[in-house]
Amino acid sequence: MRLYCPDIFEQFRCTGSDCSDNCCKTGWDIEIDDKTLEFYRSLDSGLGRRLVSNIYEEDGCHYMGQDGGCPFMNEKGLCSVQLEYGEEHISEICREHPRFYEWFGNYKEAGVGLSCEEVCRLLAYHPKPVIFTEREIDEEEDSLGYNKELFPYIKKLRDIFISILQNRGYSVLHRSGILLYAAQDVQDAVDNGDVGRLKHICGLLSVEGFLMEIINEAGSSEDKASVYKKLAEFFIGLDYINTGLRDKFQEIHDSAEDIAAKEKLFDKLYGESCFELEHIAVYFIYRYLLKAARDSDVTVRVYAAITAAAVIRLLFVNELVRIGRIPSKEERWGLIKDFSKEIEYSPDNMDRLYDEILSDRIDFKALESILF
Ligand code: SF4
Numbered sequence: 001m002r003l004y005c006p007d008i009f010e011q012f013r014c015t016g017s018d019c020s021d022n023c024c025k026t027g028w029d030i031e032i033d034d035k036t037l038e039f040y041r042s043l044d045s046g047l048g049r050r051l052v053s054n055i056y057e058e059d060g061c062h063y064m065g066q067d068g069g070c071p072f073m074n075e076k077g078l079c080s081v082q083l084e085y086g087e088e089h090i091s092e093i094c095r096e097h098p099r100f101y102e103w104f105g106n107y108k109e110a111g112v113g114l115s116c117e118e119v120c121r122l123l124a125y126h127p128k129p130v131i132f133t134e135r136e137i138d139e140e141e142d143s144l145g146y147n148k149e150l151f152p153y154i155k156k157l158r159d160i161f162i163s164i165l166q167n168r169g170y171s172v173l174h175r176s177g178i179l180l181y182a183a184q185d186v187q188d189a190v191d192n193g194d195v196g197r198l199k200h201i202c203g204l205l206s207v208e209g210f211l212m213e214i215i216n217e218a219g220s221s222e223d224k225a226s227v228y229k230k231l232a233e234f235f236i237g238l239d240y241i242n243t244g245l246r247d248k249f250q251e252i253h254d255s256a257e258d259i260a261a262k263e264k265l266f267d268k269l270y271g272e273s274c275f276e277l278e279h280i281a282v283y284f285i286y287r288y289l290l291k292a293a294r295d296s297d298v299t300v301r302v303y304a305a306i307t308a309a310a311v312i313r314l315l316f317v318n319e320l321v322r323i324g325r326i327p328s329k330e331e332r333w334g335l336i337k338d339f340s341k342e343i344e345y346s347p348d349n350m351d352r353l354y355d356e357i358l359s360d361r362i363d364f365k366a367l368e369s370i371l372f
Pocket residue numbers: 013014015016019020021022023024097098115116117118119
């Protein structure tokens with residue numbers, strides 16, 4: 001099998017007890033896989049009995065019950081199950097988080113999620129474009145279904161999208177804008193199974209002059225402040241573990257005009273740090289777009305990626321309005337991590353974002369007005 005992954009996947013190491021926002025404290029539902037459950041049930045010890053009594057079943061899956069954090073994390077922030085029985089006996093999700101994987105037959109992709117502060121730290125100090133590499137691994141072919149005819153074209157388009165997002169000859173907003181313009185054409189070709197059209201779009205998007213043409217012809221018709229207000233209203237209505245991020249969206253809602261007025265100043269001051277927004281857009285496109293080879297949903301994933309990067313930028317501009325300066329690198333990556341934890345890692349919130357896009361409440365025109 002071939003494994004494809006970004007450079008930070010290989011660099012990532014969990015900082016464990018040194019982590020200031022340990023994922024075991026988040027209060028997420030931790031799925032316990034069948035093998036691990038079987039091991040816990042076989043234990044004849046106090047810890048084993050405590051483990052089994054903390055696990056509950058829902059829709060055929062088993063989860064670790066938690067009230068604001070994993071009950072098996074000790075006072076040093078370490079996993080007492082791992083200390084007692086070894087890493088091989090903690091649930092797969094605990095062993096792997098924040099790594100993620102996707103399989104397509106004998107091809108596998110991997111990455112690391114932005115909900116982890118160490119991943120955010122790696123990207124914060126990664127001013128160059130993220131590099132992706134491929135290597136051979138010893139693993140059996142996967143049997144999960146996907147559209148084998150469309151897969152190579154969606155993959156090729158995803159790779160072109162990433163290279164556009166990493167093309168620093170254009171502003172970071174305009175790079176996302178090119179994807180916005182291409183998404184619906186790609187979706188139409190995918191819906192019609194039109195491989196020839198997909199090839200043609202791949203060719204066009206590889207021509208610099210064509211990208212310039214999109215940027216020159218694009219223009220926003222909607223009032224930015226009212227789009228920011230509408231976006232903020234949507235994000236205020238989501239569910240949060242902590243209310244901090246919701247409060248930020250309330251601030252964006254209440255200061256939408258000031259935010260729109262300060263954007264030029266923000267872009268000037270933010271300057272060379274804008275590689276951060278590039279990394280975020282690349283992350284969302286890399287992680288989610290290839291899933292379209294299973295369900296054919298291209299547009300919604302491209303729009304969600306663009307929305308995520310644009311909204312994170314708004315969170316930064318909001319700080320400029322609120323505190324009169326660009327937030328520090330640590331503050332910015334704290335906001336990025338919170339966005340990922342609260343929104344990307346919440347299936348309910350992501351479903352609501354996808355619904356918002358599918359029902360055209362976050363539509364082409366709204367995103368166009370943010371990007372151009
Ligand atoms: S958030 Fe990341 S660095 Fe912190 S404990 Fe979890 S995996 Fe480790």
